[in-house]
Amino acid sequence: MVSRFFLNIVLVVLIAQNSATAQPGNNIDPFHYSSRKKVECTHGAVVSAHPLASDIGVEILKEGGNAFDAAIATQFALAVVYPAAGNIGGGGFMVARTAEGKNVAIDFREKAPGKASRDMYLDANGNAQPDRSQNGHLSTGVPGSVAGIFKELLFAKLPLKKLIQPAIDLAENGFAVTEPQARSLNSEQGEFRKYNTELPVFVREKPWKKGDTLVQKDLAQTLIRIRENGLAGFYQGETAKLIIDEMQRGNGIITGADLLSYQAIDREAVNSTYRNVYMVITMPLPSSGGVLLPLMLNMVEEQPLTNYGYGSLKSVHLMTEVERLAYADRAKYLGDKDYYEVPISTLTSRRYAKERMKLFDPDKAGTSEKIQSGSIPAESKQTTHFETYDQDGNAVSITTTLNNSYGSKTVVGGAGFFLNDEMDDFSIKPGVPNMYGAVGGDANAIAPGKRMLSSMTPTIVLKGGKPFLIVGTPGGTTITTSVFQTVLDIIDFGLTPQDAVNKPKFHHQWLPDEIIMERDFNPAIIEQLKHMGYKIRLTSEIGRTEVIEILSGNRITAVGDKRGEDTAAGY
Ligand code: GLY
Numbered sequence: 394m395v396s397r398f399f400l401n402i403v404l405v406v407l408i409a410q411n412s413a414t415a416q417p418g419n420n421i422d423p424f425h426y427s428s429r430k431k432v433e434c435t436h437g438a439v440v441s442a443h444p445l446a447s448d449i450g451v452e453i454l455k456e457g458g459n460a461f462d463a464a465i466a467t468q469f470a471l472a473v474v475y476p477a478a479g480n481i482g483g484g485g486f487m488v489a490r491t492a493e494g495k496n497v498a499i500d501f502r503e504k505a506p507g508k509a510s511r512d513m514y515l516d517a518n519g520n521a522q523p524d525r526s527q528n529g530h531l532s533t534g535v536p537g538s539v540a541g542i543f544k545e546l547l548f549a550k551l552p553l554k555k556l557i558q559p560a561i562d563l564a565e566n567g568f569a570v571t572e573p574q575a576r577s578l579n580s581e582q583g584e585f586r587k588y589n590t591e592l593p594v595f596v597r598e599k600p601w602k603k604g605d606t607l608v609q610k611d612l613a614q615t616l617i618r619i620r621e622n623g624l625a626g627f628y629q630g631e632t633a634k635l636i637i638d639e640m641q642r643g644n645g646i647i648t649g650a651d652l653l654s655y656q657a658i659d660r661e662a663v664n665s666t667y668r669n670v671y672m673v674i675t676m677p678l679p680s681s682g683g684v685l686l687p688l689m690l691n692m693v694e695e696q697p698l699t700n701y702g703y704g705s706l707k708s709v710h711l712m713t714e715v716e717r718l719a720y721a722d723r724a725k726y727l728g729d730k731d732y733y734e735v736p737i738s739t740l741t742s743r744r745y746a747k748e749r750m751k752l753f754d755p756d757k758a759g760t761s762e763k764i765q766s767g768s769i770p771a772e773s774k775q776t777t778h779f780e781t782y783d784q785d786g787n788a789v790s791i792t793t794t795l796n797n798s799y800g801s802k803t804v805v806g807g808a809g810f811f812l813n814d815e816m817d818d819f820s821i822k823p824g825v826p827n828m829y830g831a832v833g834g835d836a837n838a839i840a841p842g843k844r845m846l847s848s849m850t851p852t853i854v855l856k857g858g859k860p861f862l863i864v865g866t867p868g869g870t871t872i873t874t875s876v877f878q879t880v881l882d883i884i885d886f887g888l889t890p891q892d893a894v895n896k897p898k899f900h901h902q903w904l905p906d907e908i909i910m911e912r913d914f915n916p917a918i919i920e921q922l923k924h925m926g927y928k929i930r931l932t933s934e935i936g937r938t939e940v941i942e943i944l945s946g947n948r949i950t951a952v953g954d955k956r957g958e959d960t961a962a963g964y
Pocket of ligand 1: 773775796797815846847848869870
């Protein structure tokens with residue numbers, strides 16, 4: 394079936410390289426496209442990790458959809474064109490502000506299967522086996538993304554069939570993979586062969602190269618079942634059967650009952666003020682961002698950051714120590730609050746922040762107690778963030794993930810989508826670092842039905858009660874510190890959205906006791922930090938931050954991160 398969506402677009406003369414199918418494309422040509430980093434506009438905007446997904450979102454806005462419609466179409470499209478992180482086999486969070494001034498938070502985080510248990514990743518000697526929590530069938534939490542989309546739909550104007558169709562067409566007819574995608578698919582061939590019971594379309598003999606067409610027929614059929622049957626098209630019937638069969642072939646533990654009982658949850662959005670001017674709306678637990686972002690903002694609120702300036706020794710030192718303090722609390726206190734009593738109101742109170750800041754020495758580097766340490770991967774592209782804004786003033790901020798790149802690396806045979814490896818976000822053993830080097834304890838221990846702690850921090854900042862910034866990023870544990878820094882960069886340091894996105898970032902998470910800094914950070918400051926006693930680890934990149942800034946008169950600036958193929962689109 395060819396959608397009206399694509400029929401509205403004039404047929405092109407260009408025939409895609411390596412493609413037998415002539416693809417429609419005036420505004421959107423799945424075989425010829427490129428990323429665009431910044432757009433200034435007044436009607437609406439979308440930023441996401443892939444040009445095709447951003448463009449589809451904006452087409453939906455132009456066709457009368459609101460920011461929720463655009464977000465849903467973008468989310469489905471990412472599941473096709475950005476398989477490393479876009480997904481229907483993972484989970485995530487949505488934070489939104491409606492044009493009527495209502496805050497919305499939807500939790501579609503994965504949950505532990507009913508047969509999960511606290512020590513399921515320990516061997517007979519009690520040693521943690523991260524390979525099993527990070528790869529293959531056993532690493533998968535019950536997926537939440539599709540349930541999340543159906544909750545998002547309650548705020549949409551257009552029917553599901555219109556919003557999902559561009560994704561179906563892209564899966565059915567294919568799209569041209571980009572150079573980084575070809576490289577990424579090639580680097581994972583061995584893993585894909587190892588963790589799949591049936592070889593998926595991503596595996597092939599000759600290496601992928603830029604411009605090759607990726608066709609995903611099985612995924613198209615899964616999306617069609619969702620279009621035809623709604624939630625039951627994923628959590629019941631043929632798709633559920635394919636997931637259960639896959640689990641049985643690969644010794645996974647997700648059952649039909651797990652799928653049937655999965656529910657996305659409406660949460661109360663976190664709402665905290667900053668410098669008495671801004672209202673910061675973000676995601677509550679199981680997103681750690683909902684505790685850590687207010688905590689860190691409270692800790693710096695009385696500090697003269699504007700005087701210090703972006704990237705100065707004083708500001709980096711202060712922000713590093715604030716991050717260290719916050720992440721020490723993360724390890725101890727944070728987990729799914731439906732299963733563990735988390736002292737949220739204390740942690741997010743100004744009094745507590747003040748108390749914690751007594752530990753800050755403006756002249757000296759702090760030290761983290763050396764209990765356990767782990768290393769954080771240099772690159773963290775496994776999660777993806779996207780955001781939309783429309784002319785009525787609806788703002789949507791969504792971060793979604795498979796956890797690692799391509800999640801568990803397992804594709805559901807016959808259904809064509811990757812399953813997450815989100816179980817590794819639990820603390821598989823107290824004090825043992827997960828793949829991001831984050832440690833945890835009882836608060837984030839595995840229990841059946843429990844949701845694993847996340848760092849995803851989709852955020853909206855209001856000024857005068859209206860959306861001012863929409864911000865978020867992938868990047869594992871660096872997510873919350875990148876959102877924190879981006880907010881300060883714009884509000885306190887006066888950076889443009891483009892500079893706030895692209896200028897170098899840094900990260901401290903208590904353990905391991907080091908500052909991770911992007912390589913292009915000012916070398917003189919790095920030397921001075923070392924001199925203060927900090928251990929510095931340089932990395933190529935931190936996150937992929939997306940920002941939409943809205944100024945008076947609906948002047949919109951949307952920025953996609955230079956670090957990836959992220960694209961800002963708008964009109
Ligand atoms: N899996 C990354 C996160 O949720 O923080």
